[in-house]
Amino acid sequence: MGIMMMMFGLLMIIVCICSALLRWNQMRYSKKGLPPGTMGWPIFGETTEFLKQGPNFMKNQRLRYGSFFKSHILGCPTIVSMDAELNRYILMNESKGLVSGYPQSMLDILGTSNIAAVHGPSHRLMRGSLISLTSPAMMKEHLLPKIDAFMRSYLSGWDEFETVDIQEKTKHMTFLSSLLQIAETLKKPEVEEYKTEFFKLVEGTLSVPIDLPGTQYRCGIQARNNIDRLLTKLMQERRESGETYTDMLGYLMKKEDNRYLLTDKEIRDQVLTILYSGYETVSVTSMMALKYLHDHPKALEELRREHLAIRDRKRPDEPLNLDDIKSMKFTRAVIFETSRLATVVNGVLRKTTHDLELNGYLIPKGWRIYVYTREINYDSSLYEDPMIFNPWRWMEKKMESMSYFLLFGGGARHCPGKELGISEVSSFIHYFVTRYKWEEKGGEKLVVFPRVSAPKGYHLRVSPY
Numbered sequence: 001m002g003i004m005m006m007m008f009g010l011l012m013i014i015v016c017i018c019s020a021l022l023r024w025n026q027m028r029y030s031k032k033g034l035p036p037g038t039m040g041w042p043i044f045g046e047t048t049e050f051l052k053q054g055p056n057f058m059k060n061q062r063l064r065y066g067s068f069f070k071s072h073i074l075g076c077p078t079i080v081s082m083d084a085e086l087n088r089y090i091l092m093n094e095s096k097g098l099v100s101g102y103p104q105s106m107l108d109i110l111g112t113s114n115i116a117a118v119h120g121p122s123h124r125l126m127r128g129s130l131i132s133l134t135s136p137a138m139m140k141e142h143l144l145p146k147i148d149a150f151m152r153s154y155l156s157g158w159d160e161f162e163t164v165d166i167q168e169k170t171k172h173m174t175f176l177s178s179l180l181q182i183a184e185t186l187k188k189p190e191v192e193e194y195k196t197e198f199f200k201l202v203e204g205t206l207s208v209p210i211d212l213p214g215t216q217y218r219c220g221i222q223a224r225n226n227i228d229r230l231l232t233k234l235m236q237e238r239r240e241s242g243e244t245y246t247d248m249l250g251y252l253m254k255k256e257d258n259r260y261l262l263t264d265k266e267i268r269d270q271v272l273t274i275l276y277s278g279y280e281t282v283s284v285t286s287m288m289a290l291k292y293l294h295d296h297p298k299a300l301e302e303l304r305r306e307h308l309a310i311r312d313r314k315r316p317d318e319p320l321n322l323d324d325i326k327s328m329k330f331t332r333a334v335i336f337e338t339s340r341l342a343t344v345v346n347g348v349l350r351k352t353t354h355d356l357e358l359n360g361y362l363i364p365k366g367w368r369i370y371v372y373t374r375e376i377n378y379d380s381s382l383y384e385d386p387m388i389f390n391p392w393r394w395m396e397k398k399m400e401s402m403s404y405f406l407l408f409g410g411g412a413r414h415c416p417g418k419e420l421g422i423s424e425v426s427s428f429i430h431y432f433v434t435r436y437k438w439e440e441k442g443g444e445k446l447v448v449f450p451r452v453s454a455p456k457g458y459h460l461r462v463s464p465y
Helices: 002-028 047-053 055-065 084-092 104-110 121-133 136-154 166-182 188-205 216-241 248-253 264-295 297-312 322-327 329-342 391-395 397-401 418-435
Strands: 068-073 076-081 098-100 347-352 356-358 361-363 368-372 436-442 459-464
Touching: 047 055, 047 068, 055 068, 076 084, 084 347, 084 368, 104 188, 104 216, 104 264, 121 248, 121 264, 136 166, 136 322, 136 418, 166 188, 166 248, 166 264, 166 418, 188 216, 188 264, 216 248, 216 264, 248 264, 264 297, 264 329, 264 418, 264 436, 297 329, 297 418, 322 418, 329 391, 329 418, 391 397, 418 436
Parallel strands: 076 368
Antiparallel strands: 068 076, 098 347, 347 368, 356 361, 436 459
């Protein structure tokens, strides 16, 4: 009996301490003028609930506090905005007290010169460099030929396997394709080394920034250091060779006729930007496009007709060119609809550079603003039957220019690699649907937050078309 009383007393003490901590943390952020909301635990805030519950957490908070509320997620006090017009205003007005504000773990791992971390002249430099690497001329002469040759080879012989895990295939495909565009001279053991470290790095970018042994954050930092070591060695070898290279790294390192000269550290951060920014969007969009096309035969029929028409006017071994990519109107619509319905990107983060009045509230300097676009994708006032996969809705040209079209960001932070990513997904779809037909064999259950994934894989049985 005495032991039971002691345990009960201990439990009550713990409850009181937890309640006091929650109340104390709430009081810390109860400044006059802030929007309503809850702040959770000291240090951790509501990160656990946010990552575990995802969209449901956001919906519940919206029901309680409206479309503009405060929270504490991913290590920092944050204002969440779920209003379409306000979100567009935030994205289009970076110069008015708002800069990119991604989580500390992401900034630490991706680098201080990463395009998501810089603003002002530094952002213009890094963005200009990226745009020059993905210009129409670069796409036509260098990038698309590499993408086409890679996709032809990578997609060969899939019908020889009993089943194919599309999730794993598209992850490796996206990473390998990007790495080939960056440094086409890497040997297979070097590619494997980059791949091992990169996948560790990705896991660390969405972690609580606590630097302790065994944490995802520590593993991510170590992976970044290892990639830096590999890149530094590669750059040194290229300088010593005196050769000219026509891949992305070659252009980044070029001194002559280069409007965007970067330091070695900036070059390494830029390489990570290219690898990281397209990795998840391209791989998930490729996987989910096949999922939606499998579930919607009419869309698949329309898309396959478009790609077979391209093949009919080309020799069997003739590669895709930029005009072919531009002609894939329905494919582009499928990519947009997949990005919208799967919500590959849930939102973007901004940070206040000074106390800022927004939506009638005073937001303190240094707070993050999470432009949460996920719910906009399912807004019935913007999209008819928003939960239905309907790529035909994007065949109207005006859809891509609508104010609520934020699938690729907005304003000065609009994705500079948008067309490169679309070309990669389009090339993958082209060679897949003209070579194969498929049926699902397991792993159809999907997790949609914080990343879209199939926990047990997305397995297909593939056969020749």
